Amino acid sequence: MRGKLDFELQLKKIPLQFKTKSDFATAEGNNAAWICICGELLVGRSYFQFGDTCYTKCPNCQRRYRVNPDSKKKAFDVVEF
Numbered sequence: 001m002r003g004k005l006d007f008e009l010q011l012k013k014i015p016l017q018f019k020t021k022s023d024f025a026t027a028e029g030n031n032a033a034w035i036c037i038c039g040e041l042l043v044g045r046s047y048f049q050f051g052d053t054c055y056t057k058c059p060n061c062q063r064r065y066r067v068n069p070d071s072k073k074k075a076f077d078v079v080e081f
């Protein structure tokens with residue numbers, strides 16, 4: 001048995017496409033975080049269990065976003081829809 005390791009997560013910038021402009025979100029694995037047009041900090045994910053999909057709705061302004069996956073189900077981009 002090995003001891004427990006403490007991994008530094010690898011954050012990366014991914015494209016964020018609002019309806020009106022482009023920006024960047026921060027992603028780690030299946031997860032992404034970004035600032036809504038209204039200023040609210042949001043989170044989302046590119047993968048949901050059993051093949052279902054999911055989206056994020058801003059609790060402040062009701063804008064909706066989807067975190068799209070790449071071929072490995074990791075967060076690829078975030079699109080307002």
Ligand SMILES: [Zn+2]
Pocket residue numbers: 036037038039040058059060061062063
């Ligand atoms: Zn908002």
